[in-house]
Amino acid sequence: MTVAEVAAEVGASRRTVLRDISALRDEGFIIHTDPGRGGGLRLDPGSIQTTVRFSVIEVFALLISVETMRAAGNLPFSSLADAGLAKLEKALPSDKVRDLRRFLDCLYIGKMAPQVDLSDLGTMDPELLPAFETAFLQHQYLRFQYRDAKGSVTRREVEPQAMLILPPVWYLVAWDPDRNDFRHFRMDRIRQPECIEDRFFRRRYVPFKEQVSQVRRM
Amino acid sequence: MTVAEVAAEVGASRRTVLRDISALRDEGFIIHTDPGRGGGLRLDPGSIQTTVRFSVIEVFALLISVETMRAAGNLPFSSLADAGLAKLEKALPSDKVRDLRRFLDCLYIGKMAPQVDLSDLGTMDPELLPAFETAFLQHQYLRFQYRDAKGSVTRREVEPQAMLILPPVWYLVAWDPDRNDFRHFRMDRIRQPECIEDRFFRRRYVPFKEQVSQVRRM
DNA sequence: ATCAATGGTGCCATATTTTGGCACCATAGC
DNA sequence: GCTATGGTGCCAAAATATGGCACCATTGAT
Known part of the structure; x- marks a missing residue:
């Protein structure tokens, strides 16, 4: 397209369109121009940027x-x-x-444990990530309802220490003060998670053995 | 904070700050206000939105x-x-x-084939996705350099038909007209991909057998 | 060589939008 | 009742965007 055509299309003057093109170039859009008779504007489609707003x-x-x-x-x-x-x-x-x-x-990731029963693999509670964010970063106790493999439901109150991924299953690794030991909870079996103001100290969690690596970043 | 404090901090007038708050609320930010002595503004941290621009x-x-x-x-x-x-x-x-x-x-995804050698697993060519985009969507031939398991390098010219993921390895499934059969190419072994204007027709690709499902969406 | 069609820039008056100030209202705490 | 707070309407002033004009550079057609 030529500048005059664009101006007619958007209902602005030639001068303004040229100014806008300059602004778009500053924003990173790549616009090729050919001067002279038969010339015009060409927008590089790869340079189109879309704006997304995230929480x-x-x-x-x-x-x-x-x-x-x-x-x-x-x-x-x-x-x-x-x-x-x-x-x-x-x-x-x-x-x-x-x-x-x-x-x-x-966060730790490992290979799938082959003997896990996936038939009842469910989805995680939407409240789990916000709850984890508080529980892990503030070292707060986490209280939740847990349905174990046999289907019996219990209420737990634990110290969240790590997350372990054995694809496609995600586990919460937590110290259970009642049982005085680490316990692994399948995240899809956790319901109604909530944080408790009390604080705890981080314990040393040694994931099973080899085959598990840390999800590290930088 | 109070409106007056915000105004002093950003160097604007009280009136402008109030207008900006109204605009932010229109944008989805949740700002609680308490009128009266000792009152002020409270921004809900969960409502903070960040703007990201992507190509x-x-x-x-x-x-x-x-x-x-x-x-x-x-x-x-x-x-x-x-x-x-x-x-x-x-x-x-x-x-x-x-x-x-x-x-x-x-795109198809399956379980890891256990006998694959991962010792030389490399990274994909940055040009691969743009090339795939054209090749798959325009049904164009793809030409590239391929280094096979033995290390010998050949040039290929194939019809891209599908992508197969056997985590963590990604394969290009393509019809090789020279060999008159489907071939699987490990994506990390592909270099210098380029599309050719010639078009081809899509062939029926039947992934191995069970254990492979399609990555479908909606 | 000349001419017309194109992108590009500088300048300035005008149009539009934003800002600041003011008066005033509602609410809450002292 | 007084004071400190958020909130709104209004209007003039300040800032910004726009449009028009003159003019330059490049390119292709005549």
């Missing part, structure tokens, strides 16, 4: 998802996804980036 | 990553990630959404 927790969820995928060695087209990730992370306020790092420090 | 191909890469993760049954905190995904998809121009769907139609 902080959404960025958090996306980053954790993709980081986990990377840790599983399963991130395709990584340099492009990386660029997107970098933008996501840059969008987070700096204190939230610190939180994210600390959260990822608690 | 179309970055959105594409992120969506493919997360969709694949979902197909692998490995998407944690899904309702929150979903909200982020929905925003990402909404940010795509509608013709690109159609492209994305068609691209995902070509």
Whole structure:
């Protein structure tokens, strides 16, 4: 298109369109121009940028998802996804980036344990991530309802110490003060999670043995 | 904080700050106010929205990553990630959404084949996704350099028919006209991909057998 | 060589939008 | 009742965007 055509289309003057083009170039759009008779404007489609607005927790969820995928060695087209990730992370306020790092420090990934029963694999409670965010970062106790493999439901009150992924199952690794030992809880079996103001200290969690690596970032 | 304090901090008038607060509320920020002596403003931290600008191909890469993760049954905190995904998809121009769907139609995921040698697992060529986008959506031939398991390098010219994920390895499934059969190419062994204008017809690809499902969306 | 069609820039008056100040209202605590 | 707070309507002033004009550079057609 020529500048005059664009101006007619949007109902602005030639001068304004030229100014807008200059502004768009400053914003990163790549617009080729050909002067002279038969010339005009060409917008590089690859340079089109779309604007997305996220809440902080959404960025958090996306980053954790993709980081986990990377840790599983399963991130395709990584340099492009990386660029997107970098933008996501840059969008987070700096204190939230610190939180994210600390959260990822608690995240471990391993191979699937072959003997796990997947027939009843459910979805996680939507409140789980916000609850984890508080529980892990503030070292607060977590109280929840847990349905074990046999179907019996109990109420637990534990110290969240780590998260363990044995794809496709996610586990909460927590110190159970009642039983004085670590326990693994399948996240899809947790309901009604809530944090308790009381604080605890972090314990040393040694994941099973080999075959488990930490989802680290930078 | 009080409005007067905010005004002093940002160097604007009380009136302007009040106008800006009203605008922020229109944008979805949740700001509680307490009138009367000792009152002031309180910003709900959960309502903070950050603005991120993506190129179309970055959105594409992120969506493919997360969709694949979902197909692998490995998407944690899904309702929150979903909200982020929905925003990402909404940010795509509608013709690109159609492209994305068609691209995902070509994507299959299965269990890891246990006998694969992962010692030389490399990273994909950054040009691979843009090349795939053209090759799969325009049904164009793909030409590339391929280094096989023995290390010998050949040049190929094939019809891209599907992508197969056997985590953590990604394969291009393509019809090789020279050999008159389907061939599987590990994506991390592909270099210098480029599309050729010639078109081909889609062939019926039947992935191995069971254990492989399609990464479908909606 | 000349001419017309194109992008591009500088300048300035005009149009539009934003800002600041003021008066005033409602509410809550002292 | 007084004071400190958020909130609104109004209007003039300040800031910004727009449109018009003159003019330059480049390119292709005549």
